[in-house]
Amino acid sequence: MTVFDRSERLIWAGRSADYAASFARLCAHTVPQLLDAAGVVAGTRLLDVGTGPGTVAVAGRARGASVTAVDADPGMVDMAARAVPDADVRVGILPELPFADGTFDAVTANFVVNHVGRPREALTELRRVLRPGGRIALTIWAAPPAPGQALMGRALRAGGAVRPPHLPAGLAPEDDFPRDESGLTALLDAGGLRDAACETLRWNHRVGAEEWxxxxxxxxxxxxxxxxxxxxxxxxxVRRQYDLLGAEFTTPDGLLGLPHAALLARARH
Incomplete structure (x- = not known):
């Protein structure tokens, strides 16, 4: 486990309810496109990795898929299991998933690869659990970030926040990759996947300032x-700066309209 992985485990421990009440709705925006890219239909044996509160798992089950879901955080697993009671939901941590080779027809990972310390190893593992010809679809945040996604970072900088020594700035250089369409496509290629393609999804996330x-x-x-x-x-x-900067995105109805951009990639085993 890398320093980045250990930091991520600590960051997310015990945060399931707070995530569900704040950022989960943002991350749900890409779910229909993600399931389409993975070819999820009735009867598909779907593995959703990093399921969080189970948003993708719920949507996959609604399509008639047979759903298995994993997350590294036990609190997220409990929440997802309640959301999809007829799914197999368990703790599972990349790059070592508790499944045999070729178990699934499709694998989804919605904003998950950005939380692992060795993305190429993670993609190799996702490929391992796919059957030959099976499809994978994943999303990550694009970089540089869209203006709405950058709001909190701008407020932190303007407020004088200083990164503590225990919080890594990012991946080790040898494990990192460009967070653009070509960079994510190359990562899928490096993971041994075929026919990799990537597109950028853009939308305005409408949210109250307090919720955000x-x-x-x-x-x-x-x-x-x-x-x-x-x-x-x-x-x-930082809060004062957040309120000042947030005025740039305030819409006539008082909500924030925050532009976001995510990369959606697909490939085959």
Whole structure:
């Protein structure tokens, strides 16, 4: 396990309810396109990796798929199991999944590869559990980030937040890859997958300012870990900057309209 992996386990431990109440709705936006890209229909044996509260698993089951779902965090597993009671939901951590070779027709990973320390190993493992000819579809956030996704980072910088020594800035250079269409396609190729293709999805996430703040304020994700490590004075200044910068995105009905961009990739075993 890499330093990045250990940090991710700590960041997400005990955050399932806070994630579900804040960022989960944002990440749900890509689910229909993700399932289409994976070819999920009635009867598909689907593995959803990094299922979180079970959003993809629920949607896959609604299509008639036979769903198995895993997540590294036991709290997320409990939440997903309640959301999809007739699915096989268990703890599973990349790059070592508890399944035999070729078990599944399709594998999905919605905003998961950005949370693993060795993405190429993760893709190789996802390929292993796919049957020959099976399809994989995954999403990650594009970089540089879209303006709405960058709002919290801008507020942290403007508020004087300082990265603590225990929080890694990112992957080790030898494990990282460009977060663009060509970079993600090359990662799939390196994982031994065929016919890799990638597209960029863009949308405006409409959300209340308090809901959007609530995730980081509760320590959710990397941005939340960074915020929670600051002094009370810095956190207060970050909030002030967030309110000022958020005015750029405030719509006439008082919600934030936050532009986001994600990469959706697909490939075959």
């Amino acid at each position: 703040w609530s995730g980081p304020a509760a320590g959710v994700a990397h941005v939340g870990a960074l915020l929670s490590s600051q002094t009370p004075e810095v956190r207060a200044e």
